[in-house]
Amino acid sequence: MGVTRIIAGAAGSLPLAVPSAGTRPTSERVRESLFGALESANLIESAAVLDLYAGSGALGLEAVSRGASSADLVERAPRAASVIERNVRAAARSLPDRRVTVHRSSADAFLRAGGPSFDLVFVDPPYDMTDAEVSTTLALLTPRLTDSAVVVVERATRSGEPDLPAGLVVDRVKKYGDTTLWWLAPADAADAGQPSAESQSA
Secondary structure, three states: OEEEEOOOOOOOOOEEEEOOOOOOOOOHHHHHHHHHHHHHOOOOOOOEEEEEOOOOOHHHHHHHHOOOOEEEEEEOOHHHHHHHHHHHHHHHOOOOOOEEEEEEOOHHHHHHOOOOOEEEEEEOOOOOOOHHHHHHHHHHHHHHEEEEEEEEEEEEHHHOOOOOOOOEEEEEEEEEOOEEEEEEEEHHHHHOOOOOOOEEEO
């Protein structure tokens, strides 16, 4: 079993266990760049966060470490979900006032069940997941977003732009070699004058 860490915030430098198989943790370099951009845009503080295909839970836990009010971590694989639960217990000592909930569920089943809305969502599906499957997840996610929500989708660069459902638009694109992050926003928010899409490589 590998190890990563929370980069910054109240639980900064805390080691996190990573499932030995079946997951693809977001690299520390990509996470550091992503969260730096989110913090610069003031998108983390007090946010309700959703981490789909959570793997080790590193994205959701990084968000609460940096000031998000809550995180829902969704993972279907039993071994990975057990690792997430262990990581949440380890982080809880540094995050006593944050609510972090682990859901042993597929992303689509979690979204279909209904519930609260989210301000910040990480969608990091397996790279072999088809565009159609990703599009289905995004369509189910759209009704669960606040008006000013940000959705960050991680995909293999070779996959190209995700097939977006009605209600979501690309806000910006950031490439890191073989990995690309697609920042999405509700279409109504984009129409109201949110920043236009930008494409960058790193």
